[in-house]
Amino acid sequence: MTTSLPAAVLWDMDGTLVDTEPYWMSAEKVLVSSYGGTWTDADGLTLVGKGLWDSAQILQDRGVDLSADEIVSTLTSKVIEQLESDGVPFQPGARELLAELKEAGVPTALVTMSIRPMAEKVASLIPFDAFDLVVSGEEVENAKPHPEPYLKAARLLGVDILDCVAIEDSEPGIASAVASGAATIGVPHAVPVAPRPDFTSRDTLAGATLAELSGILEAHRAARTTTTSR
Template sequence: MTTSETDIIVPAAVLWDMDGTLVDTEPYWMQAETDLVESFGGVWTHDDCMMLVGSGLWASATILQDHGVDMEADAIVDWLTARVQLQLSERGVPWRPGAKELLADLKAAGVPTALVTMSMLTMAQQVADLIGFPAFDTIVSGDMVTHSKPHPEAYLAAAATLGVDPEHCIAIEDSVPGVAAGVASGAITVAVPHQIPLPESAQYSLWPTLHGRTVADLATLYSDRHGAHERAKAANSHRVKTTTESAPL
């Protein structure tokens, strides 16, 4: 953690989801899923697409198999990833509003960052390379972990690689599984809903967009949340100590 000229403490690192948070690739995934299911004579609806938003690729592969895709799970993951990567190459990267700008601001401020995605490493690296500057200090992808989101493994792995405590990190997410993973890791979590609305919750901060957001906004959030957490821990410690001291012999 470092302090700025205004003595606002910044987080130890900022951990970014990719699909739906950094880039609006969900329509690419939906098109790939639809093409694959229809190639086997099945039907894949918009509601089916929405069901997979934020899910791990191998979990999605199982659902696609249930809809008639007669392929091994690994083959499904490879097929979908290749199709989405092709769309990225042909149609470009649809950046989410404010995401690249906030990444650049974090880079200028020297705040470590990680890309934490359930997509394959090849695709995550493709997106990272297209940002135009070395935005991420590390990448944790879906093929690098055993458990997909909402399990916190990917976020815990990213924090460990950066050598920071996840409780001193901010995770930025857009989906229900992603937000749950961020919260479960202990990171202060920012939910920026995209395809699926997210409710207000004391467990995370709900931001309608990243447009116009800066390092100062993240620093304020971190200071407020971490300060409240430390005060709660101190109060609890005081209660335990008082209870112990006043207990009868």
């Protein structure tokens, strides 16, 4: 039996494509401490996968006397500065899989709750044109775990979300992708995510192939057909 290719592969960014969570945590610590507060790594982990404006409200509650927009701008600028000074820590296997998708002509989208300048900065440091479009945090009404970001990406690509594969690392992101109807691969990184039958778990993207993604999509379709026919 021939397994069809995904209509598109939709990628989360922070923690999935790149290991930028330490950069965000560092920026958060500097910002909170500048207002006399304390921010720990454990605090930072509670923000993994959240939308930036949701995170900004939490930082306001911890004493940061700035508007949500100012917090988002300040954190993003700090992370971009660190990307420029220290480089982009790509996750194992991510660029290799993106290159295979590109060669096969499979459309891709970067679906991130970071803002567009951050997403475009990361994408620009990949040595080929890896993404057909970007859906960023300021461009949706509802952040992950709501399915809107993934549904919007599929709509803009002109494909059916049910024919797409999404790759995520966090609980909010996985929830968003699963709720959208995409076949979802969870690659937990900064925060553990317990395996569940509604997504495929992977320890890393190292060794991941387009053939594997196509098989996951085929199994996803079969599971949906079985559920619908009951």
